[in-house]
Every structure is written in C-alpha cells, then in structure tokens.
Amino acid sequence: MSDENLRDLAEVDRIIHEPARLMISTILYTVKEADFLFLLNESGLTKGNLSSHLNKLEEAGYINIRKIFKDKKPQTLCSMTPKGRSAFEEYRNHFKKIMQKMNGE
Amino acid sequence: MKDKIGQVIRKTYSYWWVDGMAEIGMGLFFGILAGYNYLIESLPFSKTLGILMAVAEPLVFVACWFGYGRLVKWVKEVFTYRRTGYVAYQTKNRKRRTVGAVIGGVLGFSIALVINYIGPEVLKINSLTMIGSLLALVTLFLAIWYGINRLFVVAVAEFGLGLWASSLALDADLQSILLMAAIGGIWLLSGLAAFVSYLMKTKPEQEDV
Numbered sequence: 001m002s003d004e005n006l007r008d009l010a011e012v013d014r015i016i017h018e019p020a021r022l023m024i025s026t027i028l029y030t031v032k033e034a035d036f037l038f039l040l041n042e043s044g045l046t047k048g049n050l051s052s053h054l055n056k057l058e059e060a061g062y063i064n065i066r067k068i069f070k071d072k073k074p075q076t077l078c079s080m081t082p083k084g085r086s087a088f089e090e091y092r093n094h095f096k097k098i099m100q101k102m103n104g105e
Numbered sequence: 106m107k108d109k110i111g112q113v114i115r116k117t118y119s120y121w122w123v124d125g126m127a128e129i130g131m132g133l134f135f136g137i138l139a140g141y142n143y144l145i146e147s148l149p150f151s152k153t154l155g156i157l158m159a160v161a162e163p164l165v166f167v168a169c170w171f172g173y174g175r176l177v178k179w180v181k182e183v184f185t186y187r188r189t190g191y192v193a194y195q196t197k198n199r200k201r202r203t204v205g206a207v208i209g210g211v212l213g214f215s216i217a218l219v220i221n222y223i224g225p226e227v228l229k230i231n232s233l234t235m236i237g238s239l240l241a242l243v244t245l246f247l248a249i250w251y252g253i254n255r256l257f258v259v260a261v262a263e264f265g266l267g268l269w270a271s272s273l274a275l276d277a278d279l280q281s282i283l284l285m286a287a288i289g290g291i292w293l294l295s296g297l298a299a300f301v302s303y304l305m306k307t308k309p310e311q312e313d314v
Contacts, residue, residue, distance in 0.1 A: 026113040031192050036312050038190025042117065074312045075191070092110065 009098060015060045016091045020045055021053050028063055028080040029088045036076035054078060062087055119251040120192055124185045125299025128259075130173040132293025137169050139285035146278050188307040233284050237267010240288065255295050262291045 016025050023043050027034060040050055057063045062084030066077050080088070121127055145158050197205060216239060241264040248256035270284035 022110070023113055026110050027117050030114045030117040030195075032195050033193050035186075035191040037186075037310055038120070038192045041189045042120075076312060077191075 012094055012098075013087055013091045015056060015062065016088060018053070020049065021057060024050075024053055024057065025062065025080070025084065025088050025091075028078060029085060031079075033077050033079035036078070039078065057084070060084075060087075115250065115252060117192070118194075119253060120189075121194070122251055122253050122299070123189065124181070124303045125296035125301075126177050126180050126185070128292045128296030128299060130177055130296075132289045132291070132296055133176075134169050134173060135285050135289025135292060137165070139282050139289060141165050142278070142282050142285065146282065184304070187309045188303075189310075231271035233271040233280055234267045236281075236284065237263050237265070237270070237288075241267070255299060259291055259295050263288055266291065 016022055020043060024039060027039060027042055036047075036050070036054075039054075040047060043050060045053070054063065054065060058065050061081060064079050064081055068075050068077060141158075141162065145155060145162075219235060219239065241260040244256050244260035244263055247253065248260060266284060266287045270280050270287065273280050273283065275283070
C-alpha cells in the first residue's frame with residue numbers, strides 16, 4: 001500500500017468507519033426511520049453497545065433519536081439527518097476510490 | 106466493503122418479507138381478481154351489468170391495493186413491529202414516482218405485448234404459459250435480489266402452473282381464472298408458512314425504559 005493510499009485511509013470519516021456504526025449508518029441511510037428493536041435485531045449488537053454507538057452518531061449530528069411511548073410502551077426512533085446522509089455518501093465514495101486505487105496497483 | 110454495504114441495504118429491504126405478509130397480500134390479490142373474473146364469466150348477469158363489472162375491474166384493482174396496504178399495516182403493527190422492530194422505508198419523491206410510473210407503463214405494455222402477441226403469434230407459445238413464465242421470472246428476480254429462498258419455490262410453481270393451466274381442456278377465460286386462483290393460492294401458502302414460522306421463531310420484545 002502506497003503512502004498516498006495510507007493518507008487516503010487516514011482521511012475516512014472515523015465516526016462512520018467503525019464496523020458497528022457503519023452497519024447502523026447503512027441501515028438508517030436505507031430507511032426513513034427505524035426503532036431500537038429493529039436496529040438491535042439487524043445489527044446483532046447488545047443493547048448497551050447499540051446505545052453507545054447511536055449516541056456517538058447522534059453527537060456527530062448524523063442521526064436523530066427521539067423517544068416516544070406507544071401503547072404505554074417506550075419506543076426509540078432513529079433516523080438519519082441530512083448531514084448524516086451526505087457524510088455517509090461521502091464515506092462510500094471516498095472508500096470506493098481508495099479500493100479502486102488499491103486494486104489498480 | 107462495497108459489497109458488505111450492499112448486502113446490509115438488501116437485508117434491510119428484505120425485512121419487508123420477513124413475516125410473509127407481502128406474499129399473503131399477493132395471494133389475496135390474485136384470489137380476489139380470480140373470484141371477480143369468475144363472477145363476470147359465470148353468473149347470469151345482464152349484458153349491461155357484465156360490461157359495468159368489466160369496466161369496474163381497474164377499480165377493484167385499486168381497492169385491493171389499498172385494502173392490502175391497510176391489512177399489511179395492521180398486521181405489522183400487531184405482530185411484526187412488536188417482535189422484531191419497526192421500520193419505515195423512504196417514500197419516493199415526485200420525480201422518482203413519475204419515473205417509476207413511466208417504467209411501470211412501458212413494462213406493462215411490453216408484458217401485454219409478449220403475452221398477447223409475441224408469445225402466441227411469434228414464439229407459438231400459449232399465453233398462459235407465457236404469463237406463468239413471466240411471473241416466475243419476476244419472482245425469481247425478487248428471490249435473488251432479496252435473498253428469499255422460499256420465493257424460488259414459488260417461481261418454479263408459477264412456471265409449472267402456467268404449463269398446467271394451458272394444458273387444461275377448458276374455455277380460455279376459465280383457464281386464466283384457474284391460473285390466477287392457483288397462483289394466488291401458491292403465494293398465500295408461501296406467505297402463511299412464512300408467517301407461522303416467523304411467529305414460532307420470534308416473541309414480543311420490549312425496550313428497557
């Protein structure tokens with residue numbers, strides 16, 4: 001791997017690049033909104049882990065989290081913000097370019 | 106990495122099929138259409154009423170579609186969202202809806218052309234065999250794209266039913282009605298099997314407060 005590729009890798013969005021957060025971001029990018037239970041089932045993470053990753057994404061302004069009560073039961077709804085969408089698209093494009101460069105070597 | 110992201114996206118979309126409701130809806134849709142057409146064909150309606158019923162068929166289509174949407178929403182609220190979570194998919198904007206409608210129209214016209222002209226006139230294939238084969242192809246595409254194995258069985262059954270219906274020594278209209286009903290039955294069976302399996306594999310969950 002060349003120095004240039006290493007530099008490119010260092011520039012990827014680390015908030016999204018972490019595997020669990022990448023999976024959560026991909027899911028939320030695909031849908032309009034999803035609840036905690038869905039993300040839990042799809043990601044296979046523990047409740048604590050998922051909460052922690054969701055908080056990091058929320059702190060970065062990439063997702064919105066709102067808590068509601070439905071039929072007297074708590075429900076946490078998550079959706080991706082426009083900032084999160086463009087960050088995810090940028091990440092995908094950036095990573096695609098890196099992979100193309102690496103495969104071209 | 107690109108493939109992994111693609112896989113997650115497809116898996117997220119395939120959640121729509123997790124409880125078998127999509128198939129049950131398709132089954133009911135075909136079943137109602139078959140029943141409606143059977144009514145038009147078999148009952149001793151007056152000519153005027155027969156024409157009215159035939160003209161009203163697109164409305165039945167639309168009513169079935171809305172009814173299906175409401176049924177799916179209700180079942181998902183009661184069973185699916187409480188067990189494996191809630192998800193709302195992106196709604197298409199006006200441009201994407203227009204493009205979708207144009208593609209749908211072109212596709213519908215092409216399919217009608219294949220079924221009614223190219224199949225029987227050029228390829229010398231019975232139109233019911235063509236319908237079965239085309240439905241099988243669409244189902245095969247869904248099976249591969251969403252990664253739902255049971256749809257491979259449905260696709261094979263549709264192809265077989267197309268051949269079976271075209272071999273029946275019956276009036277052409279009755280053959281079509283039987284094919285619609287049989288295909289509806291296959292979708293319904295597949296959906297019910299998936300729904301029972303889903304209920305057995307999952308249980309209602311709740312978030313911690």
